[in-house]
Amino acid sequence: MIEAAHLTKRFGALTAIDDVSFSVARGEIVGFLGPNGAGKSTTMRILCGVFPPTSGRAVVAGYDVCTESLRARAHIGYSPERVALYMDMTVREYLAYVADMKDVARHRRAAAIDGAAQNCGLQHVTHRLVGTLSKGYRQRVGIAQALIGQPTVLVLDEPTAGLDPEQVSEVRGLVRDLRGERTVILSTHILPEVEATCDRVIIINKGRILAVDTPQNLNQRLRRTSQVHVEVRAPAAAVAARLRAVAGVVDVDAVRAGEYVTVSVTSEKDRDQRAQIAAAIAAEGWELLELRAVTLSLEDIFLSLVHPVAAGPEAPRQ
Amino acid sequence: MKFLVICRRELRSYFTSYVAYVLLTVFLLLSGYFFYSDLVFFILFGGYVLPTGLWQYVFLDMRLCALLVLPLLTMRLFAEERKLGTIELLWTYPLRDRDIVAGKFLASWIFFVIMLLPTLLGPLLFYQYYQFDIGPVAAAYAGMLLLGTAFVACGLFISSLTENQVVAAMGTYGILVFFWFMTWNEEVADQRIIRVLLRLSLFDHFYNFARGVIDTKDVVFFLLFVAFFLFLTLQSLTARTWRGVR
Numbered sequence: 001m002i003e004a005a006h007l008t009k010r011f012g013a014l015t016a017i018d019d020v021s022f023s024v025a026r027g028e029i030v031g032f033l034g035p036n037g038a039g040k041s042t043t044m045r046i047l048c049g050v051f052p053p054t055s056g057r058a059v060v061a062g063y064d065v066c067t068e069s070l071r072a073r074a075h076i077g078y079s080p081e082r083v084a085l086y087m088d089m090t091v092r093e094y095l096a097y098v099a100d101m102k103d104v105a106r107h108r109r110a111a112a113i114d115g116a117a118q119n120c121g122l123q124h125v126t127h128r129l130v131g132t133l134s135k136g137y138r139q140r141v142g143i144a145q146a147l148i149g150q151p152t153v154l155v156l157d158e159p160t161a162g163l164d165p166e167q168v169s170e171v172r173g174l175v176r177d178l179r180g181e182r183t184v185i186l187s188t189h190i191l192p193e194v195e196a197t198c199d200r201v202i203i204i205n206k207g208r209i210l211a212v213d214t215p216q217n218l219n220q221r222l223r224r225t226s227q228v229h230v231e232v233r234a235p236a237a238a239v240a241a242r243l244r245a246v247a248g249v250v251d252v253d254a255v256r257a258g259e260y261v262t263v264s265v266t267s268e269k270d271r272d273q274r275a276q277i278a279a280a281i282a283a284e285g286w287e288l289l290e291l292r293a294v295t296l297s298l299e300d301i302f303l304s305l306v307h308p309v310a311a312g313p314e315a316p317r318q
Numbered sequence: 319m320k321f322l323v324i325c326r327r328e329l330r331s332y333f334t335s336y337v338a339y340v341l342l343t344v345f346l347l348l349s350g351y352f353f354y355s356d357l358v359f360f361i362l363f364g365g366y367v368l369p370t371g372l373w374q375y376v377f378l379d380m381r382l383c384a385l386l387v388l389p390l391l392t393m394r395l396f397a398e399e400r401k402l403g404t405i406e407l408l409w410t411y412p413l414r415d416r417d418i419v420a421g422k423f424l425a426s427w428i429f430f431v432i433m434l435l436p437t438l439l440g441p442l443l444f445y446q447y448y449q450f451d452i453g454p455v456a457a458a459y460a461g462m463l464l465l466g467t468a469f470v471a472c473g474l475f476i477s478s479l480t481e482n483q484v485v486a487a488m489g490t491y492g493i494l495v496f497f498w499f500m501t502w503n504e505e506v507a508d509q510r511i512i513r514v515l516l517r518l519s520l521f522d523h524f525y526n527f528a529r530g531v532i533d534t535k536d537v538v539f540f541l542l543f544v545a546f547f548l549f550l551t552l553q554s555l556t557a558r559t560w561r562g563v564r
Binding site (some may be wrong): 011048080102 | 320406
């Protein structure tokens with residue numbers, strides 16, 4: 001449904017995105033994940049025909065976004081990062097205007113507007129001026145606007161930015177409801193969002209794609225090490241020395257916290273060292289207070305990809 | 319036909335904001351006052367020839383009112399869209415840039431024509447008392463239409479350059495006033511340059527119309543002026559393809 005091949009966009013000396021390639025299948029929900037300024041919006045704008053790439057090619061719904069821009073655009077619903085609406089129109093007037101823009105046939109217009117309004121929970125505010133709506137509702141109008149005209153591809157740039165938690169979960173629910181019937185690309189810098197809604201994640205930073213995979217696979221693939229969190233009542237130096245001696249342990253970081261020592265033990269990938277660690281502590285006769293495996297969250301994966309040096313699950317605390 | 323959708327939205331926007339009504343009212347009050355005082359002047363000081371004694375002054379004054387009001391009418395066309403960010407959405411809808419330009423231009427132009435229509439009231443009332451030759455008045459109105467169209471085209475272009483409406487209005491004033499005054503330095507400028515400047519001056523081309531004379535050269539000048547600024551507007555929108563957004 002979407003094919004991006006070697007997209008590069010330069011603004012003067014600044015390279016916003018560099019050799020970005022990916023593809024999205026019909027009905028898939030793909031999350032664009034990256035810090036602010038990573039190139040998410042630039043990529044989305046290229047897909048939507050706002051401006052062409054400096055080099056590379058993007059095909060949406062079978063149409064090249066540069067050479068067949070109008071046809072490609074007819075298949076895209078776009079909701080920009082900055083909610084951009086005409087404040088002096090009512091929601092209904094605005095959606096009617098969008099329907100005209102997208103060539104929705106006259107006799108289907110009312111149904112299209114009602115449908116989009118209903119999908120986004122706007123049916124009670126259609127008579128209100130957009131300028132009088134709260135930020136959450138404006139955001140929904142922005143998404144409703146993208147839904148008008150039944151586009152096959154939806155491009156949502158930070159659809160949940162600035163919403164309260166309830167609204168966030170509503171928008172995520174809305175996106176999930178579209179699964180299978182529409183192809184969706186959404187961008188975010190919030191990780192749980194991707195885990196909650198997306199089939200696949202594209203992690204992008206400084207204009208380059210770092211990883212493309214399912215959230216689960218990423219978790220598997222990028223877990224270079226396993227980590228165990230231990231709390232024990234014993235001298236810190238002694239604990240560190242003893243646990244380092246356990247086979248397969250790569251690193252031990254022991255910090256005194258009040259009466260106990262908090263230890264984070266890093267061992268080689270896919271090795272569960274919990275039993276050995278417990279045995280070692282027991283052998284010394286130390287009082288073991290806690291011992292648990294630390295699971296990598298997408299957040300850690302993300303950080304380790306974006307900042308490879310400060311890597312590591314549960315980055316060192318200051 | 320997408321430009322009609324744009325045009326309709328712009329017109330709706332004009333008529334739902336009180337700004338447009340203020341502009342309309344001020345324009346009509348000023349041009350009405352000027353018509354009245356020019357007529358009084360003509361009658362009191364005994365004019366004989368209507369085109370040079372009355373109509374010329376009426377339309378030169380109306381030209382000033384249009385110069386005052388039209389940049390304020392066109393300043394929001396693109397500047398507001400840029401400020402709100404709605405222009406980005408426009409670029410993702412299936413319509414061409416030229417539809418955007420055409421729609422916005424047409425909307426402002428229609429508003430200008432709506433502004434101009436009530437000014438017919440003065441000459442119409444006058445006609446009830448004195449059956450003058452309507453030819454010169456029609457010619458002057460044709461000139462006003464062309465001049466106003468030129469103002470709108472220029473304002474549209476300047477508005478497409480900025481997201482600040484004040485900058486858009488002031489820039490338009492700057493260009494229009496420059497096109498007016500640039501022939502006023504005859505004494506100091508080189509004769510060859512003056513000849514070129516005279517050809518380019520917006521208002522020198524309007525004088526003939528004000529006196530009731532339609533010269534093809536003047537008509538062509540105005541049409542070229544409009545086409546030039548519409549072309550520039552289109553280029554300014556297309557600039558995003560190499561410059562990016564904002």
